Amino acid sequence: MQAKPTTLKVLDIASILLLAAALYLALIYAPEEATMGQVQRVFYFHIATAWTGLLGFVAAGVAGVAFLVTKDQKWDIVEVAAVEISLVFFLITIVLGSIWARPVWNTWWTWDPRLTWAAITELIYIAYFMLRQGVDDPSRRARFAAVYTIVGAASAPITFFVIRLVRTIHPVIIGGSDPSAQGAFAMSPEMELAFFFALFTFTVIFVDLFWNRIRMGRLATRVEQLKLSVMR
Amino acid sequence: MAARPRTLPASSPSAASSFFRAMLAVAWKDLAAELRSRELFSAMLVFSLLVIVIFNFALELDIRTRQSVTSGVLWVTFAFAGTLGLNRSMAIEKEQSSMDGLLLAPVDRSAIYFGKVASNLVFMLGVEVVVLPIYALLYNVNLFIPGFLLVLLLGSVGYIVVGTLLAAMAVQSRARDMLLPILHFPVAMAVLIASVKASGGYLTGADPASIQTWLNLLIVYDVVFTSIAFMVFDFVVEE
Numbered sequence: 001m002q003a004k005p006t007t008l009k010v011l012d013i014a015s016i017l018l019l020a021a022a023l024y025l026a027l028i029y030a031p032e033e034a035t036m037g038q039v040q041r042v043f044y045f046h047i048a049t050a051w052t053g054l055l056g057f058v059a060a061g062v063a064g065v066a067f068l069v070t071k072d073q074k075w076d077i078v079e080v081a082a083v084e085i086s087l088v089f090f091l092i093t094i095v096l097g098s099i100w101a102r103p104v105w106n107t108w109w110t111w112d113p114r115l116t117w118a119a120i121t122e123l124i125y126i127a128y129f130m131l132r133q134g135v136d137d138p139s140r141r142a143r144f145a146a147v148y149t150i151v152g153a154a155s156a157p158i159t160f161f162v163i164r165l166v167r168t169i170h171p172v173i174i175g176g177s178d179p180s181a182q183g184a185f186a187m188s189p190e191m192e193l194a195f196f197f198a199l200f201t202f203t204v205i206f207v208d209l210f211w212n213r214i215r216m217g218r219l220a221t222r223v224e225q226l227k228l229s230v231m232r
Numbered sequence: 233m234a235a236r237p238r239t240l241p242a243s244s245p246s247a248a249s250s251f252f253r254a255m256l257a258v259a260w261k262d263l264a265a266e267l268r269s270r271e272l273f274s275a276m277l278v279f280s281l282l283v284i285v286i287f288n289f290a291l292e293l294d295i296r297t298r299q300s301v302t303s304g305v306l307w308v309t310f311a312f313a314g315t316l317g318l319n320r321s322m323a324i325e326k327e328q329s330s331m332d333g334l335l336l337a338p339v340d341r342s343a344i345y346f347g348k349v350a351s352n353l354v355f356m357l358g359v360e361v362v363v364l365p366i367y368a369l370l371y372n373v374n375l376f377i378p379g380f381l382l383v384l385l386l387g388s389v390g391y392i393v394v395g396t397l398l399a400a401m402a403v404q405s406r407a408r409d410m411l412l413p414i415l416h417f418p419v420a421m422a423v424l425i426a427s428v429k430a431s432g433g434y435l436t437g438a439d440p441a442s443i444q445t446w447l448n449l450l451i452v453y454d455v456v457f458t459s460i461a462f463m464v465f466d467f468v469v470e471e
Contacts, residue, residue, distance in 0.1 A: 068464065068467055120418055120421055123417075123418040124418045124419060126414075127414045127415045127418055130407070130411060130414055130415075131401065131402075131405065131411065131415060134405030134406045134407040134411055135404065135405050135406070136406065140404065143467045143468070143470070144401045144404075144405075144468065146467070147397070147401065147464045147467055147468055148398075148401070148415065150460060150464060151394065151397070151398070151419050151457075151460060151464075152418075152419055154456055154457070154460055155394075155418075155419040155420075155421075155422055155457075158422040158449070158452065158453055158456065159421050159422040159425075161422075161449065162421075162422045162425050162426050162449055163425065165429075165445060165446070165449070166425065166429065
């Protein structure tokens with residue numbers, strides 16, 4: 001099998017360096033927020049990881065449609081890569097959010113639309129992997145996974161709308177979970193720099209991980225084929 | 233085997249397109265099998281009643297709580313019973329390899345899908361029709377509000393439309409019926425929440441304008457997922 005492409009190697013190193021720089025900007029360079037204090041620094045990576053998760057979510061939906069249209073196995077590999085990255089990054093987003101919410105909202109968790117939506121999306125992803133695991137035949141597995149990705153991607157916006165509506169009709173929420181109401185703040189130019197840099201960094205990290213994961217998926221398929229040819 | 237029944241239900245219009253006839257034939261096959269065995273419907277019904285009895289003690293359904301939780305209790309009951317029915321109706325096709333027979337029939341495959349949706353919907357609505365009067369009797373609440381019944385219909389359609397598609401995938405997996413609720417509940421969350429809220433609104437006599445939004449959402453969900461299932465069902469059954 002061919003060696004790792006040079007561009008990908010460069011991207012790997014760039015991701016690490018950018019992450020280090022983003023950490024410096026978020027943890028040291030950006031000024032301390034007046035009311036929330038140090039815990040506000042979670043925000044830079046919280047939004048950035050959510051953004052990465054969302055990129056993966058969209059990529060998975062596109063790959064699912066592309067697979068059903070073309071029936072090309074490579075789209076299945078792309079789809080798994082996207083779902084895996086999205087699953088991990090949404091999880092990181094939720095954990096970071098909880099760390100921030102504990103002192104600011106005085107609770108680890110609240111049934112805020114965004115939080116609830118992220119949790120349901122994670123459950124869809126977990127169901128996705130259970131479905132994949134339960135189907136042995138590779139072509140059938142790919143078809144089912146693509147169908148479920150499309151169903152999941154279509155349900156997500158409706159689910160978000162429904163949950164948000166629950167909140168607007170029942171505005172009584174323990175502690176008031178609307179971020180614009182509690183925990184909102186205006187960004188200083190230094191904060192903005194740290195924020196957009198983190199966003200950029202995680203976009204690069206997304207591309208890097210995505211590429212690596214797709215490459216790994218291809219290699220895994222190749223190993224599978226070689227194993228079969230040996231057995232024959 | 234799943235030979236198409238020679239006699240179609242008397243109500244089937246003679247001038248209907250072949251798609252519609254195929255769909256009715258699949259639905260009629262399921263209903264005829266059920267009329268003879270009475271396995272599925274009785275199981276769903278007894279299960280629903282047991283769930284309601286459990287809720288009675290788990291939630292202490294006294295007069296005050298009853299008002300606010302009735303729609304939730306009913307929807308959880310119907311959702312669970314619906315899952316039971318969806319699993320069984322697809323497992324039957326798998327067990328006797330009758331799905332293969334159906335797929336050999338020279339009809340559009342989405343006709344098979346809509347036939348299964350129709351029969352599953354009849355089972356779920358049938359359970360609702362029996363459970364509602366019993367619930368109304370047991371707890372002395374008036375459930376015969378036209379808007380509420382409309383919500384039941386729209387919600388059940390959405391639930392079954394997605395469920396039938398996912399059940400067709402779940403039965404072909406190793407985990408079989410265990411997988412269906414795991415696949416189904418997260419994507420059906422929207423329809424369940426909207427149904428609970430809309431029926432709760434009707435039962436507590438809320439402002440019709442606020443209920444209208446939920447109804448619209450239910451209709452959107454039904455339309456979106458009927459179209460998606462129509463487009464992708466081929467990929468689920470293809471060999």
